[in-house]
Amino acid sequence: MSEDKKSMVERWNNVFHVLMRAVVNDIQRRLQPTLDEHGLSKVHVAYLLALDSGRTTLRGLSDHLSLDKANTTRAVNGLRETGLAGDDRETESSRKYNVFLTEKGKELVKILKTELNGAYDQYMDGISKEEIQKTLDVLDHIRENVESPK
Numbered sequence: 001m002s003e004d005k006k007s008m009v010e011r012w013n014n015v016f017h018v019l020m021r022a023v024v025n026d027i028q029r030r031l032q033p034t035l036d037e038h039g040l041s042k043v044h045v046a047y048l049l050a051l052d053s054g055r056t057t058l059r060g061l062s063d064h065l066s067l068d069k070a071n072t073t074r075a076v077n078g079l080r081e082t083g084l085a086g087d088d089r090e091t092e093s094s095r096k097y098n099v100f101l102t103e104k105g106k107e108l109v110k111i112l113k114t115e116l117n118g119a120y121d122q123y124m125d126g127i128s129k130e131e132i133q134k135t136l137d138v139l140d141h142i143r144e145n146v147e148s149p150k
Contacts, residue, residue: 023123030115038108039082045112047075048101051085052109055098084108 001009028042035041046065050056056064062072076099079085084105089097101109124132 023119027116027119030119031112034108034111034115038084040078040084043071043075044079047072047079048084048105048109048112051079051099051101051105052113055088055100057096057098061099079105 031042031045035044046067047061050061050064058069058072058076061076062069065072076085080087080099083102085099086102087097087099
């Protein structure tokens, strides 16, 4: 790797780390009042947004989010207890079943997405469509490199 590229990668590492921390902190700050209102933690956000795509099994949800099935079970149980998620199991001991958002859960997801979209609009303020597209292309390439290590 050339010295120029090494320097750029080093800068990328610093900028990316700081940016991700700032975005995560800002999103948590924005969403926390809504989560508190529903007795949820930040952990539940990923599950709510993933379930917005439709019914899935706990395994499918865990795989989609790349999270441990035990954590997924605990989070989904919390969503069920608050009436935000349901399941289609025939008996309490059923092993295979789908989980889904209830109407209450769908309404909460709409609120969360509105709050998230407000944040994303702010983050993209003053950035051209071309710059956004180039950034997306670079991030897609990085994701491909991560998913297909050499």
